[in-house]
Amino acid sequence: MLAEMRIQGLGVIDDATLELDPGLTVLTGETGAGKTMVVTGLSLLGGGRAEASRVAEGAKRAVVEGRFNADPAALAVADEVGADADDDGTLIAIRTVGADGRSRAHLGGRSVPVGVLGRLAEATLAVHGQNDQLRLLRPAEQRALLDRFAGDAVGSPLERYRAVRAEWQQVAAELVERRDGARRLAQEADMLRHGLTEIDAVDPQPGEDVELVDLARRLSAADDLREAASAAHTALVGAEDGDPDVPGVLALLGDARHRLAAAGDPELTTLDGRLAEALAVVGDVGTELTGYLERLDADPERLAGILTRQAELKALTRKYAADVDGVLAWADEARERLDNIDTSDEALSALAARRDELAGELAQHAMAVTAARTEAAKRLAADTTAELGGLAMPDARLLVEVAPREGNAGGADALTVGGSVLVAGTDGVDEVELRLVPHAGSAAQPLHKGASGGELSRVMLALEVALAGADPVPTMVFDEVDAGVGGRAAVEIGRRLARLAARHQVIVVTHLPQVAAYADRHLVVDKSARNGGAARSNVRRLAEGERIGELARMLAGLDDTETGRAHAEELLESARAHRTADRGPRARNAKR
Numbered sequence: 001m002l003a004e005m006r007i008q009g010l011g012v013i014d015d016a017t018l019e020l021d022p023g024l025t026v027l028t029g030e031t032g033a034g035k036t037m038v039v040t041g042l043s044l045l046g047g048g049r050a051e052a053s054r055v056a057e058g059a060k061r062a063v064v065e066g067r068f069n070a071d072p073a074a075l076a077v078a079d080e081v082g083a084d085a086d087d088d089g090t091l092i093a094i095r096t097v098g099a100d101g102r103s104r105a106h107l108g109g110r111s112v113p114v115g116v117l118g119r120l121a122e123a124t125l126a127v128h129g130q131n132d133q134l135r136l137l138r139p140a141e142q143r144a145l146l147d148r149f150a151g152d153a154v155g156s157p158l159e160r161y162r163a164v165r166a167e168w169q170q171v172a173a174e175l176v177e178r179r180d181g182a183r184r185l186a187q188e189a190d191m192l193r194h195g196l197t198e199i200d201a202v203d204p205q206p207g208e209d210v211e212l213v214d215l216a217r218r219l220s221a222a223d224d225l226r227e228a229a230s231a232a233h234t235a236l237v238g239a240e241d242g243d244p245d246v247p248g249v250l251a252l253l254g255d256a257r258h259r260l261a262a263a264g265d266p267e268l269t270t271l272d273g274r275l276a277e278a279l280a281v282v283g284d285v286g287t288e289l290t291g292y293l294e295r296l297d298a299d300p301e302r303l304a305g306i307l308t309r310q311a312e313l314k315a316l317t318r319k320y321a322a323d324v325d326g327v328l329a330w331a332d333e334a335r336e337r338l339d340n341i342d343t344s345d346e347a348l349s350a351l352a353a354r355r356d357e358l359a360g361e362l363a364q365h366a367m368a369v370t371a372a373r374t375e376a377a378k379r380l381a382a383d384t385t386a387e388l389g390g391l392a393m394p395d396a397r398l399l400v401e402v403a404p405r406e407g408n409a410g411g412a413d414a415l416t417v418g419g420s421v422l423v424a425g426t427d428g429v430d431e432v433e434l435r436l437v438p439h440a441g442s443a444a445q446p447l448h449k450g451a452s453g454g455e456l457s458r459v460m461l462a463l464e465v466a467l468a469g470a471d472p473v474p475t476m477v478f479d480e481v482d483a484g485v486g487g488r489a490a491v492e493i494g495r496r497l498a499r500l501a502a503r504h505q506v507i508v509v510t511h512l513p514q515v516a517a518y519a520d521r522h523l524v525v526d527k528s529a530r531n532g533g534a535a536r537s538n539v540r541r542l543a544e545g546e547r548i549g550e551l552a553r554m555l556a557g558l559d560d561t562e563t564g565r566a567h568a569e570e571l572l573e574s575a576r577a578h579r580t581a582d583r584g585p586r587a588r589n590a591k592r
Contacts, residue, residue, distance in 0.1 A: 001020075001022060001068065001069045001124075001474045001475055001505045002020050002042075002066055002067070002068055002069075002124070002125065002475050002505065002507075003019075003020060003067045003068065003069050003090060004017065004018065004019050004020060004066070004067040005017070005018045005020065005038075005041060005042070005045070005064065005065065005066045005067075006018075006063075006064070006065045006066075007037065007038070007041045007062075007063075007064055007539075008062065008063040008064075009055060009056040009059035009060075009061060009062040009063060010037050010040065010041055010054055010055070010056060010062040010063075010064065010097075011034055011036070011037035011040065011054055011056060011062075012034040012037060012056070012527070012536055012537045013034050013037050013038075013056070013525075013536070013537050013538065013539070014056065014536045014537075014538070015538070016537070016538045016539040017539070018038070018523060018539055019541065020505065020507065021505075021520065021521055022501075022505050022520075023501045023502075023505070023506070023520035023521070024497055024498050024500075024501035024506045024508065024518060024519050024520045024521075025505075025506070025507045025508070025519060025520065025521050025522075025523060026507075026508045026509075026510055026515065026516045026518075026519035026521075026522055026523070027507065027508065027509045027510070027523045027524070027525065027539075028509075028510060028511070028516050028522070028523075028524050028525070028550060028554060029524050029525030029526065029527070029537075030525075030527060031511075034525050034527065034537035035509045035525050036479070036509075037054075037537075038509065038525070038539065039127065039477065039479045039509055040054060041064040042066075042125065042127055042477050042507075043127055044064045044095040044097065045064055045066045045093055045095055045117060045121070045125070046117060046118060046120075046121030046125050046127060047105070047114050047115060047116075047117040047118025047119075047120075047121055048127075050095070050097040050101065050103035050114075051097070051101070052097070052098070052099055052100060052101035054097065055097055055098070055099045059099065060098065060099055061096055061097060061098045061099060062096070062097045063094065063095070063096050063097075064094070064095045065092065065093070065094045065095075066092070066093045066094075067090050067091070067092055068090060068091045068092075068093065068120075068124055069089065069090055070085055070089060070090065070091040070124075071123070071124070071474065073123035073124070074091055074120055074123050074124050075091070076123075077107075077116065077119050077120050077123060078091055078107060078108050078120075081107060081110060081112050081116050082110055083107040083108025083109065083110045083112065084108045084109060084110075085108060091107070091108055091120075092106075092107070092108060092109070093105075093106070093107050093117055093120060094106040094107075095114075095117060105117050107120065122473075123473070124473065124474060124475055125473065125475045125477065126473045126475070126476050126477065127477040127479065128460070128464065128476065128477065128478050128479065136434075136447065136456070136459075136460060136463075137446075137447055137448040139431060139432065139433060140427075142432045142433060142434050143427055143430065143431070143432035144427075145434075145463065145467070146373060146376060146377060146380060146400060146402075146432050147373070147427075148467060149376055149379075149380045149466065149467050150372055150373060150375075150376035153372045153375070153376060154369060154372045154373055154376060157365055157368040157369045157372060158369050158427070158428060160365050160368075161362065161365035161366055161368075161369055161428060162426065164358060164361050164362045164365055165362055165424060165426075167358055168355065168358040168359060168362050168424075169413075171351060171354050171355045171358060172355050172412075174351060175348065175351045175352055175355055178341075178347075178348060178351065179348065185341045188337075188341060189338060189341055192334040192337060192338050193338070195319070195320060195330070195331070195334060196331055196334055196335065196338075198316065198319075199316060199320070199327060199328075199330075199331050202312050202313065202315075202316055204313055204316060204324045204327055204328065205324070206324065206325055206328060207324065207325065208313065208324050209310070209313050209317070209323055209324040210323075212306055212309060212310050212313070213310075215306055216306045216307060216310065229289050229292055229293050230293065232289055233286060233289040233290065233293065234248065235248060235249060236248050236249045236250060236282055236285060236286040236289070237249075237250050237286045238250065238251055248286075249282050250279065250282055250283060250286065253275055253278055253279050253282065254279065256275055257272055257275045257276070257279075260272060260275070359415060359416070362415060362424060363415060363416065363417045363418075366415065366417050366422075366424065366428055366429045367417060367418065369428040369429075369430070370402060370404075370428065370429065370430050373402045373428075373430055373432065374402045377400035377401070377402050377432070378400075380398075380400050380463075380466060381397075381398050381399055381400040383466035384398040384400075384459070384462045384463055384466045385397045385398050387461075387462035387465050387466060387496065388458065388459065388462050390492050390495070390496065391458040391461065391462060391489055391492045391493060391496065392458075392487070392488045392489035392492055393438070393455065393458060393489075395437075395438075395439050395440040396436065396437060396438050396439070396455075397436075397437040397444075398434060398435070398436055398437075398459065398462070398463075399434070399435040399436075399437065399444050400432065400433075400434055400435075401432070401433045401434075401435060402430050402431075402432055403430065403431050403432075403433070404417070404420060404422050404429055404430065404431070405422055405423045405425065405429055405430060405431045406420065406421065406422060406423070407421050407422050407423035407424075408421065409421050411423070413425060415429065417429055433446060434446070434447050434459075435447070436451050436455070436459065438451065438455060447459065454489070457493075458489060458493065461478075461493055461496055461497070462496070464476070464500065465496050465499065465500055468500050468503050468504065473504070474504060474505055475504065475505040475506075475507065476500065476504050476505070476506050476507070477506075477507045477508075477509075478497070478506070478507070478508045478509070478510075479509045480509055480510060480511065486512065486514075487514075490512045490514035490515060491514045491574075493512070493514070493515055494512070494514050494515035494516070494517060494518035494575065495518060495575075495578050495579075495582065497515065497518060498518040498575075498578070498579050498582065499582055501520065502582075511554065512554070513551045513554035513555050513568065513571060514571065514575075516547075516550070516551060516554060517551060517571045517572050517574070517575035518575045518578070518579060521541060522541070522542040522546075522547050522550065523539055523540070523541055523542070524539070524540060524542055524550055525537050525538075525539050526538055526539075526540060547568075547572065548565055548568045548569055548572065549565070549568075551568035551571060551572060552564035552565045552567065552568040555567055555568060555571075
């Protein structure tokens with residue numbers, strides 16, 4: 001529920017705060033006072049389009065701030081974007097529109113995309129105006145309205161229908177692609193097979209190219225490596241012929257041990273152990289150098305074979321990847337792709353069979369959706385017709401027709417349902433049309449042909465009342481939905497809005513005193529002139545005594561006459577009596 005809204009710099013409103021309560025709140029004021037700006041502010045809070053022209057003249061920005069008593073759905077939206085509710089459980093939403101047209105949104109103290117406020121509005125706020133009446137004339141909107149009334153009865157089978165439809169479309173598109181692109185796919189398959197044949201013929205091993213580089217480098221430098229290893233070996237163990245003029249490190253270390261031992265000095269003798277360790281290390285290195293020289297191969301034929309193998313691998317890496325591991329990865333992907341572009345008759349037949357299987361399943365779900373809509377259409381028509389009877393349209397009837405949407409065989413979304421070819425759209429195979437019988441004996445006609453502006457307003461309100469139990473949105477805003485009506489019909493509109501307010505918070509912008517009289521609270525937009533400047537407006541709450549004056553003003557400007565005030569008092573008393581009668585049974589039931 002919307003607990004409070006503050007508007008700054010929007011249109012003719014400088015700074016106004018609206019404190020809102022449960023039940024029915026009406027907003028009145030003279031023409032041009034700025035009532036529309038309140039609705040505009042609510043629309044901005046709901047993520048509506050921002051226009052720089054709405055910013056007050058001379059202001060840098062317009063700001064609309066709303067404080068919501070958040071329900072679980074609203075808190076879930078806030079939690080997704082990291083926004084926090086206040087300690088009292090309320091959620092603050094702010095929309096700012098600059099004079100340059102730039103817009104910013106905040107939720108729970110956090111900057112968020114404007115779309116987040118739109119999602120919040122879906123859970124908390126529904127604004128209905130004359131534009132909504134125009135939308136109601138569209139077939140898609142009429143189908144959505146019926147589905148909203150039906151709830152899970154349509155929602156559940158429709159969800160299953162959409163899941164199967166998505167797979168059906170995917171399989172059908174793949175089948176068309178395979179058939180129409182058979183030549184291209186065949187060429188791609190030949191290229192992949194040729195590449196795999198080349199790779200399999202060479203049979204590269206993981207990391208083989210790196211290993212061959214190291215081995216080829218060693219074989220190419222075998223003479224230099226042998227010379228270096230031989231010189232090191234001679235320096236350690238001495239010349240192979242035992243030439244005393246070329247002693248090795250081992251001989252010199254052995255001579256050093258002998259001389260220290262012969263000296264007979266205990267201090268020198270202690271060095272013998274360390275010399276023994278040095279002899280062991282040098283001996284081990286000499287042995288390893290001997291083994292290295294024995295293993296070192298300068299075989300030119302082996303080197304030639306390695307270079308040939310490198311050339312084979314290089315031919316693959318030039319075509320398929322940067323290294324051998326990449327070539328092997330390409331081969332794996334190629335094999336997988338070949339499996340997926342099978343253009344054989346068997347593969348196409350299997351795909352066609354799966355498409356037909358899904359089509360049969362989809363048809364069953366479509367019929368379930370149609371059956372649920374047809375049943376809900378009867379209830380919606382009956383409930384709305386009953387409401388129209390109380391809105392000064394006693395002989396009017398609303399018909400809600402659910403008809404198949406016929407298609408052409410061979411179309412992309414063509415589906416055979418019950419022997420007929422229909423269009424399988426996102427929302428099923430049905431067309432929904434609201435038709436109005438305005439008077440006894442008149443023919444049923446679509447709303448855009450059979451309803452006047454005033455009748456359309458009443459039909460919309462009757463639908464909202466019928467939908468009240470199915471609509472989870474806690475706050476409903478009506479912007480002059482009573483336009484074009486008066487007299488008894490206006491009284492009944494006020495009475496229906498009051499009934500709607502028993503389940504929802506209802507905010508109504510109205511010019512009819514018959515509607516305003518039913519309010520639980522009454523707000524008025526006052527316009528005041530500035531010295532040398534444009535007129536500005538603010539919003540204030542009327543005390544009970546002030547309501548009589550405002551209702552008298554709305555009664556053709558009779559606020560300064562006894563007759564007008566008496567008429568306003570009578571109107572207010574009649575509305576109170578109706579509200580007591582309408583709410584009495586519910587109050588008694590609540591006490592039980």
